Amino acid sequence: xxxxxxxxxxxxxxxxxxxxxxxxxxxxxxxxxxxxxxxxxxxxxxxxxxxxxxxxxxxxxxxxxxxxxxxxxxxxxxxxxxxxxxxxxxxxxxxxxxxxxxxxxxxxxxxxxxxxxxxxxxxxxxxxxxxxxxxxxxxxxxxxxxxxxxxxxxxxxxxxxxxxxxxxxx
Numbered sequence: 001x002x003x004x005x006x007x008x009x010x011x012x013x014x015x016x017x018x019x020x021x022x023x024x025x026x027x028x029x030x031x032x033x034x035x036x037x038x039x040x041x042x043x044x045x046x047x048x049x050x051x052x053x054x055x056x057x058x059x060x061x062x063x064x065x066x067x068x069x070x071x072x073x074x075x076x077x078x079x080x081x082x083x084x085x086x087x088x089x090x091x092x093x094x095x096x097x098x099x100x101x102x103x104x105x106x107x108x109x110x111x112x113x114x115x116x117x118x119x120x121x122x123x124x125x126x127x128x129x130x131x132x133x134x135x136x137x138x139x140x141x142x143x144x145x146x147x148x149x150x151x152x153x154x155x156x157x158x159x160x161x162x163x164x165x166x167x168x169x170x
Contacts, residue, residue: 123142
């Protein structure tokens with residue numbers, strides 16, 4: 001039984017309760033664990049992330065893709081620990097980088113454009129173009145292409161929306 005199914009019937013698709021659970025776990029760790037415990041938590045998250053990626057690689061190489069929904073589910077305790085470990089790990093890092101800020105500013109738009117129903121139907125054919133390449137390499141390559149397409153849409157949409165809003169409001 002996955003943790004999220006205790007709160008939410010849509011355990012396979014995620015949901016707001018699962019994301020809230022991930023946030024609360026990370027927040028609890030950030031507030032109540034000592035520095036040493038946080039370091040152990042980060043190392044645990046790194047090890048679990050490596051094991052997860054190894055599992056994905058083995059699944060693709062052996063063509064046993066039935067495990068992927070379990071590995072990628074928001075309700076998977078490994079994913080919750082990895083996400084919490086990432087939150088705790090970045091609390092120690094303070095930097096400013098224009099490229100990172102640009103990428104981060106467009107992440108919500110990429111998520112919204114790629115995860116909606118029409119976005120998935122639009123981008124699905126991209127993953128079937130190169131049958132001779134390993135699937136994980138095709139997936140990685142076209143994920144970057146989709147990200148760049150979504151950023152381009154966001155970068156052109158934002159000034160257009162602002163211009164229209166100014167015309168309407170004035």
